[in-house]
Amino acid sequence: MGIYLSTPKTEKFSEDGENNRLRFGLSSMQGWRANMEDAHAALLNLDNSTSFFGVYDGHGGKVVAKFCAKYLHQQVLKHEAYLAGDIGTAVRKAFLRMDEMMRGQRGWRELAVLGDKMNKFSGMIEGLIWSPRSGDKHDQVDDWTFEEGPHSDFSGPTSGCTSCVAIIGENQLVVANAGDSRCVISRNGQAYNLSRDHKPDLEAERDRILKAGGFIHAGRVNGSLNLSRAIGDMEFKQNKFLPAEKQIVTADPDVNTVELSDDDEFVVLACDGIWDCMSSQQLVEFIHEQLRHESKLSLVCEKVLDRCLAPIAGGEGCDNMTMILVQFKKPNESGEPSDEKSSTSKEKHPESSKSPEGES
Numbered sequence: 001m002g003i004y005l006s007t008p009k010t011e012k013f014s015e016d017g018e019n020n021r022l023r024f025g026l027s028s029m030q031g032w033r034a035n036m037e038d039a040h041a042a043l044l045n046l047d048n049s050t051s052f053f054g055v056y057d058g059h060g061g062k063v064v065a066k067f068c069a070k071y072l073h074q075q076v077l078k079h080e081a082y083l084a085g086d087i088g089t090a091v092r093k094a095f096l097r098m099d100e101m102m103r104g105q106r107g108w109r110e111l112a113v114l115g116d117k118m119n120k121f122s123g124m125i126e127g128l129i130w131s132p133r134s135g136d137k138h139d140q141v142d143d144w145t146f147e148e149g150p151h152s153d154f155s156g157p158t159s160g161c162t163s164c165v166a167i168i169g170e171n172q173l174v175v176a177n178a179g180d181s182r183c184v185i186s187r188n189g190q191a192y193n194l195s196r197d198h199k200p201d202l203e204a205e206r207d208r209i210l211k212a213g214g215f216i217h218a219g220r221v222n223g224s225l226n227l228s229r230a231i232g233d234m235e236f237k238q239n240k241f242l243p244a245e246k247q248i249v250t251a252d253p254d255v256n257t258v259e260l261s262d263d264d265e266f267v268v269l270a271c272d273g274i275w276d277c278m279s280s281q282q283l284v285e286f287i288h289e290q291l292r293h294e295s296k297l298s299l300v301c302e303k304v305l306d307r308c309l310a311p312i313a314g315g316e317g318c319d320n321m322t323m324i325l326v327q328f329k330k331p332n333e334s335g336e337p338s339d340e341k342s343s344t345s346k347e348k349h350p351e352s353s354k355s356p357e358g359e360s
Contacts (some may be wrong), residue, residue, distance in 0.1 A: 038268025
């Protein structure tokens with residue numbers, strides 16, 4: 001369950017932004033947890049026609065979530081499938097690539113830096129010399145080569161994170177998810193889940209876990225992890241006879257592609273600290289109510305976080321919380337002609353939320 005503070009940290013990191021098609025707001029809060037292990041990414045212009053939003057919920061530490069927030073969207077953008085217009089394949093490969101990148105000497109050092117284990121004045125990381133050649137040039141995502149060193153055999157972090165991302169094009173939305181963070185779209189006031197919460201008791205998850213040699217106890221993978229897909233968590237990915245997507249825990253995401261319509265109002269991405277307290281439909285209705293008198297989307301997110309925060313430590317409402325709200329601009333808002341977007345008979349309609357019970 002984690003260690004709780006005596007009083008919650010309610011200071012929030014919030015941000016807003018917009019372009020000609022979208023506006024977004026986001027907010028994150030540490031809450032009752034002893035540490036903040038969430039991270040996020042919000043890029044209105046991944047390229048000239050695409051926006052990228054992601055939430056990453058860390059467990060066992062913050063470093064994997066921070067690593068994904070720094071690198072995952074870069075890997076999507078550079079993949080040959082993305083350049084060919086196949087966003088779904090590109091994002092799936094990017095999820096799996098995160099585990100590959102976090103191995104070895106280079107992966108160990110990147111995680112050490114993100115975990116604040118580097119003394120930038122003495123140039124030391126946990127007693128090792130920080131090589132000048134390993135500095136800023138390695139921020140270039142294409143320069144990710146094998147390096148000799150004392151941690152060349154590093155198999156990757158034992159901590160991990162969920163990853164839920166939304167990639168929004170001109171008329172298409174691609175959602176990729178591994179773990180129990182969630183993406184929801186509001187269409188005419190109705191909540192539709194665009195991702196599935198990966199829990200060990202789902203039949204497909206249970207089958208994979210058991211076939212890979214794992215077990216489920218008290219709803220947890222091998223009695224410890226309460227979700228069944230995640231980036232990192234390398235201790236659950238050690239079967240050398242199985243591909244990455246068939247390991248006990250896998251970073252392989254579900255990918256859902258939806259054609260956008262004029263009825264789409266906004267998309268929400270949030271970590272499970274929100275969904276523990278509100279169902280998808282409850283959150284959509286709460287947002288609609290707030291939007292009647294609040295135009296700044298980050299303030300709407302902040303109100304959701306305050307709404308979900310538990311009054312005392314223990315139980316629901318005590319987790320770290322991160323939420324991104326992305327609102328679609330209507331043609332008259334962006335200054336574009338209203339007949340630009342035509343309807344299509346091949347439109348994919350997302351699955352309606354079943355409105356699981358949450359706090360009212």
